[in-house]
Amino acid sequence: MELSGLPLVTGPDLVAARTQMGLSLGWHIIVACLGVGMPAITLLAEWRGHRTGDVRYRLLARRWAKAMGVLFAVGAVSGTILSFEMGLLWPGLMGVYGEVIGLPFSLEGIAFFIEAIFLGIYLYSWDRLPPVPHLLSGVPIVLAGVASAFFVVTANAWMQQPTGFDTRNGRIIAVAPWAAMFNPATPPQTTHMILAAFMVAGFAMASVYAVAMLRGRRDAYHRLGLLLPLTVAAIVTPVQIGVGDWAARFVAENQPVKLAAMEGVFETQRGAPLHVGGIAIDGQLRYALKIPRGLSLLAHGDPDAVIVGLNQTPKADWPPINIVHLAFQAMVAMGFALLLLAVWLAVSWLRRREPPSSPWFLRAVAVSGLAAVIALEAGWIVTEVGRQPWIVYGVLRTSQAVNPAPGLVWGFVLVTLVYLVLTVATVYVLRRLARDQPVPIAPQEPDVTGFKVT
Amino acid sequence: MLPEIMIVVLWIGLTAYALFAGADFGGGIWDLLAGRSAAGRPQRELVEHSIGPVWEANHVWLIFVIVLMWTGIPSVFAAVASTLYIPLTLVALGIIARGSAFAFRKVSTRLWQQRLFGAAFAFSSLVTPYFLGTAAGAVASRRVPPGIAEGNLVTSWNNPTSIIAGLLAVGVTAYLAAVFLTRDAQRLGRHDLAEAFRRRALITGCLVGLLSAAGLIVLWLDAPRLLTELTTGRALPLLVLSVVSGLASLPLLWRRAYLAVRLTAALAVVGLLWGWGVGQYPELLPGVTLDRAAATETVLAATLGALAIGALLVVPSLWWLYRTSQRGHSPS
Ligand code: HDD
Ligand code: HEM
Ligand code: HEM
Numbered sequence: 001m002e003l004s005g006l007p008l009v010t011g012p013d014l015v016a017a018r019t020q021m022g023l024s025l026g027w028h029i030i031v032a033c034l035g036v037g038m039p040a041i042t043l044l045a046e047w048r049g050h051r052t053g054d055v056r057y058r059l060l061a062r063r064w065a066k067a068m069g070v071l072f073a074v075g076a077v078s079g080t081i082l083s084f085e086m087g088l089l090w091p092g093l094m095g096v097y098g099e100v101i102g103l104p105f106s107l108e109g110i111a112f113f114i115e116a117i118f119l120g121i122y123l124y125s126w127d128r129l130p131p132v133p134h135l136l137s138g139v140p141i142v143l144a145g146v147a148s149a150f151f152v153v154t155a156n157a158w159m160q161q162p163t164g165f166d167t168r169n170g171r172i173i174a175v176a177p178w179a180a181m182f183n184p185a186t187p188p189q190t191t192h193m194i195l196a197a198f199m200v201a202g203f204a205m206a207s208v209y210a211v212a213m214l215r216g217r218r219d220a221y222h223r224l225g226l227l228l229p230l231t232v233a234a235i236v237t238p239v240q241i242g243v244g245d246w247a248a249r250f251v252a253e254n255q256p257v258k259l260a261a262m263e264g265v266f267e268t269q270r271g272a273p274l275h276v277g278g279i280a281i282d283g284q285l286r287y288a289l290k291i292p293r294g295l296s297l298l299a300h301g302d303p304d305a306v307i308v309g310l311n312q313t314p315k316a317d318w319p320p321i322n323i324v325h326l327a328f329q330a331m332v333a334m335g336f337a338l339l340l341l342a343v344w345l346a347v348s349w350l351r352r353r354e355p356p357s358s359p360w361f362l363r364a365v366a367v368s369g370l371a372a373v374i375a376l377e378a379g380w381i382v383t384e385v386g387r388q389p390w391i392v393y394g395v396l397r398t399s400q401a402v403n404p405a406p407g408l409v410w411g412f413v414l415v416t417l418v419y420l421v422l423t424v425a426t427v428y429v430l431r432r433l434a435r436d437q438p439v440p441i442a443p444q445e446p447d448v449t450g451f452k453v454t
Numbered sequence: 455m456l457p458e459i460m461i462v463v464l465w466i467g468l469t470a471y472a473l474f475a476g477a478d479f480g481g482g483i484w485d486l487l488a489g490r491s492a493a494g495r496p497q498r499e500l501v502e503h504s505i506g507p508v509w510e511a512n513h514v515w516l517i518f519v520i521v522l523m524w525t526g527i528p529s530v531f532a533a534v535a536s537t538l539y540i541p542l543t544l545v546a547l548g549i550i551a552r553g554s555a556f557a558f559r560k561v562s563t564r565l566w567q568q569r570l571f572g573a574a575f576a577f578s579s580l581v582t583p584y585f586l587g588t589a590a591g592a593v594a595s596r597r598v599p600p601g602i603a604e605g606n607l608v609t610s611w612n613n614p615t616s617i618i619a620g621l622l623a624v625g626v627t628a629y630l631a632a633v634f635l636t637r638d639a640q641r642l643g644r645h646d647l648a649e650a651f652r653r654r655a656l657i658t659g660c661l662v663g664l665l666s667a668a669g670l671i672v673l674w675l676d677a678p679r680l681l682t683e684l685t686t687g688r689a690l691p692l693l694v695l696s697v698v699s700g701l702a703s704l705p706l707l708w709r710r711a712y713l714a715v716r717l718t719a720a721l722a723v724v725g726l727l728w729g730w731g732v733g734q735y736p737e738l739l740p741g742v743t744l745d746r747a748a749a750t751e752t753v754l755a756a757t758l759g760a761l762a763i764g765a766l767l768v769v770p771s772l773w774w775l776y777r778t779s780q781r782g783h784s785p786s
Contacts, residue, residue: 066561073557076510077550083520084546087535091602094524095532099749102525106757109518110764116510117771124507125778140771175749177756403536405603411543418547422554425571429558 016412017089017402022384024081026377027419031075033376035115036145036194037201038068041229043138048228050131056221060228062126064205067433069123074426076116081415089408092401093391096172100165101155103177108151115144146194153193157185160383161254162392184254188247189383195240196379200372202233203338207369208434210362227355230365233372234342241335245298251386252299255393256308257317258386261324263295264288265309272296272307277329280321319388327381334375341368457748459758460526464519465731471515472727473630473720476623478505478512480631482552482579483624484654485572498572500647501631502560504638507779511772513553525757527747529600530738534589537598537605541585548582551575580624587623591616593739594730595677600742614676618669625662626723632658633703633719637712648712655707655715663700683733692732696725 042064049057087094118140126134158164164180166173209226252259260266264275264285272295278288293303300307310318341364348356355361391398402408481501488494488501505512523531535542551574559571588611592598595615598605610616632655639647673681684693699721706715736743748754 070557070561072510074554076513077553080513080517080549080553081546083517084535084542087520087524087531088539088542088546091532091536094535095529095602098524098528098531099526099753102521102528102749102753103756103760105521106525107760107764109514109521110761110768112514112517113511113764113768114771116514117768117775120507120511120775121778128778172750175753177753403539403603405536405539405607407540407607411539414543414547418550422550425554425558429561432563433561 013406013408014399014402016409018398020408020412020415021085021089023416023419024078024085025384026380027423028075028078028082029376029380030200030373031071031078032149033197033200034068034071034204035075036149036197037199037232038064038071038205039138039141039145040198041201041205041232042068043135043142044232045228046135046138050135056224059221060225063225063433065123065126067430068119070426070429070433072116072119074422076112078422079112088411089403090391090401091403093396096170097162097165097392097396099172100162100175100177100180101158104151104154104181108148111144111148111151114140115148118144146197149194149197150190153190154181154183154186156383157189158183159392160189160387161185162395185250188243188250192240192243192247192379195236195243196372196376198236199233199240199338200369200376202229202231202236203365203372204369205229206233206365207367210365210368212434214359214362214366223355226365230345230355230368233338233368234345237335237338237342241339244332244335249299249301252307255386257310257313258319258324258382259299260308260310260313261319261321261386262328262382263307264321264325265295265307267311268306268309270296270306271304274298275325278325280325285325317389319386324382324386327378327385331375331378331382334371334378338368338371338375341365456751456754456758457526457744460522460748460754461731461735461744463758463761464522464526465728467515467519467522469724469727471512471519472626472723474508474512475515476583476627476723477630477634478509479552479579479583480627480629481505481635482556482576483628484631484635484651486576486580496644496647497650500635500639500642500644502556503642504635505556506560508775509553509556511775513549516549522757526749526754527738527744528749530742530747532602533600533604533739534593534598536603537607537610538589538592539603540607541589541592541611545582545585545589548578548585552578552582579627583623583627584620585611587620588612588616590623590730591619594619594680594734596679596740598739600739614672615680618665618672622662622665622669625658625665629655629658629662630719630723633707633712633715636707637716640712652707652710652712656704659700659704659707659719663704666697666700680733684729687733688735689729689733692725692729694725696722696729699725 042061045057045064046061048054049061118137121129122134122138122141125137129137158180161183162180163183164176164178166175206226206229209222213222213226248259248262251262263272264278264280265272266280266283266285271293273290273292274294274297275285275288275290278285280286295307296305297303299305310321344356344361344364348354348361387393389397389399391401481504485494485498485501488497520531523534555571555574555578559568559575562568562571591613592605592611592615595613597610597613597616632651636648636651636655639645639651670681673684683689699718703715703718703722706718736745738744738747749757
């Protein structure tokens with residue numbers, strides 16, 4: 001396969017392909033985060049239940065496991081679509097560089113096997129295995145979930161910092177697959193992603209119970225259901241903000257155009273200010289709150305450091321500035337809002353061994369899941385849209401990678417419709433699961449009616 | 455040597471997908487044909503009970519095959535995916551509908567929901583193998599040229615060979631499922647269900663046999679080169695194995711040797727798949743041999759090494775999963 005021979009595709013088909021990829025990834029990532037984070041939190045509950053004999057923990061674990069059954073199925077199919085789309089939409093990428101990023105995907109395949117196998121055992125053998133072996137059968141699910149998040153993000157990191165291959169005349173002549181996988185962007189990106197998964201899962205699970213408590217179900221069972229996942233997420237949040245800072249420094253060093261877009265820096269300058277809010281109009285960032293020298297300090301640890309502006313890059317190679325800038329602001333805002341929530345919980349706990357009793361606390365927890373998801377999606381928009389117009393940064397353009405076949409727009413319409421239906425059905429089924437009172441004997445066996453939770 | 459090992463591993467993955475996930479698809483087809491809600495309930499429960507714990511693991515074989523394709527033979531992957539993007543998009547959508555509807559139905563408690571999700575599950579179980587089959591037919595009949603989107607977007611998978619391959623894929627999955635379910639029902643002590651599925655296995659077995667015979671005629675007219683590859687040289691023993699096992703399955707079914715027929719039914723599929731692979735080797739696409747398409751040695755070595763180590767983890771776990779799920783208690 002020759003690079004030079006690839007046609008350039010522009011127009012509606014390219015837009016459709018990009019939107020379709022963004023839609024399916026943005027959908028998958030939510031379920032995938034629950035797939036990474038939920039098993040760990042569920043096992044924690046099951047373990048507490050086993051240790052203390054507290055039936056509420058055991059009920060919570062079974063409840064969550066039942067939801068996991070649904071979420072994993074949806075995660076598996078939405079992930080499969082992604083593997084198809086890598087070829088259907090981006091043959092120009094996969095046909096040449098597929099082998100360079102193949103290794104992490106193969107490793108991910110192993111992780112998927114482990115995950116699916118032990119999920120089958122864990123969910124279906126609740127009553128057939130003694131408690132401890134059953135608990136242990138859940139551990140590989142956690143490990144494999146974290147591992148698959150790691151592997152797939154290394155592939156994405158490679159798209160940001162392509163290393164580990166040699167080309168001659170547009171053909172790949174040598175590949176160092178391990179070097180490609182452990183490229184410079186791998187450490188910050190994978191860490192940031194895995195922590196994000198735990199935040200999303202923890203806050204989202206806690207949200208469900210906060211809503212129930214706001215509706216008046218304030219029994220001990222709901223309190224535990226709120227506290228356990230919320231504690232996990234609250235512990236992760238400050239760490240995540242530190243890692244986010246690391247990610248930002250990395251971008252500043254290695255993808256200056258993306259950083260300039262994130263911060264709306266048009267002119268190269270020394271001692272650049274940090275912009276809060278604002279919108280880019282006609283080559284200028286308007287209405288932003290400026291914190292003098294903030295950006296130079298944060299990005300390079302030196303208030304007088306030089307920040308490369310967009311003017312160093314031809315306009316044709318700019319990513320969409322406003323999208324990247326606003327997405328970055330949204331992620332940071334959500335991150336700090338969630339940090340406040342975590343601090344509130346911690347202070348109250350240290351003082352009184354009790355979560356805050358204010359209804360505003362419950363209201364805040366009720367929206368925290370949404371906030372974490374917004375941060376997650378916004379972060380990916382920064383990463384992926386900020387990389388444009390490159391699909392492989394500095395190496396291959398998105399327009400060279402897309403499938404030149406006509407009619408991608410129709411595929412996009414069809415896929416969007418299917419995702420719409422899938423979203424409605426998933427939300428509906430999960431809500432039913434959360435509302436139905438009876439608790440199942442084993443998560444995947446028919447419900448036992450009349451079993452009261454409270 | 456590494457490219458050959460890689461392609462063999464890929465074909466093992468494809469075979470595993472055809473056998474295990476194929477039977478899961480077939481289960482969905484029988485779900486579709488099980489009849490009205492009340493009358494069909496025991497059969498649907500048997501299907502659900504048999505595939506519930508294993509379908510996700512079985513499904514991973516497909517991901518394995520896709521990933522190994524883009525790692526091991528990237529340009530072939532790109533050519534296949536871009537030319538066949540219409541049927542493959544439909545496959546992808548079918549997979550979404552099937553997996554999620556199956557999980558949704560399981561946790562639904564109302565009849566209308568179970569019906570709705572059940573219908574989506576069953577219908578996509580029928581459609582998905584058909585389009586996968588047409589894609590296989592397109593590659594086998596040399597209708598996917600190298601290069602990106604170089605083939606005809608419509609006729610590459612709408613032609614006699616593709617259509618017969620699609621129908622055969624549907625028939626084979628239904629047949630495999632009926633054979634597997636017969637034994638499952640017997641083990642659970644549901645002899646009525648075992649009899650019902652035995653009858654279905656016999657009927658679909660005959661239909662698939664007729665379809666295969668028709669397929670040879672279609673190949674003779676539409677893809678003579680493929681027919682020659684299948685019926686001469688290296689591929690012939692495998693084709694014979696497939697035909698003989700297929701034929702032997704029928705008397706075994708008749709005599710209720712359900713365990714033995716599992717083996718022969720599987721061998722019939724294995725023979726066909728490997729006959730195709732061996733017959734076409736070393737050419738993957740018209741004018742593209744394995745050696746030209748294969749990834750660099752370092753990639754193949756790293757990937758195969760990783761997979762070998764992974765297999766040490768996966769194979770015992772899979773065995774444990776099948777053990778625990780086969781030991782299971784009866785459907786309520
Ligand atoms: C719960 C989720 C969440 C939260 C609270 C934050 N992030 Fe984030 N961020 C993500 C979730 C995320 C992510 C998982 O969506 C991304 C996309 C790609 C990646 O590796 O992580 C991301 C990417 C990402 C990038 C781009 C990396 C790249 O393009 O290579 C930067 C610079 C930051 N983040 C910085 C931050 C900062 C300074 C935060 C402090 C408040 C922050 N993030 C909070
Ligand atoms: C799961 C979280 C992710 C989200 C939400 C996400 C989001 C997006 C978005 C919005 C786009 C479109 C960008 C544009 O055209 O402006 C995109 C493109 C793309 N992403 Fe991601 N991405 C994610 C992870 C990944 C990973 C892990 C990979 C690969 C291993 C990946 C590969 C791609 C590819 C190939 C494209 C298409 C080419 C392009 O537009 O540059 N993405 N993604
Ligand atoms: C940052 C991005 C991603 C993360 C963290 C992630 C993580 C996960 C996790 C944990 C699962 C397991 C099951 C579940 O979801 O509940 C999963 C499933 C899957 N993902 Fe993703 N994923 C990401 C992006 C992608 C991309 C870009 C692809 C493909 C190109 C992909 C392909 C798959 C596949 C094929 C499955 C199904 C596996 C199975 O059958 O069990 N994922 N993903």
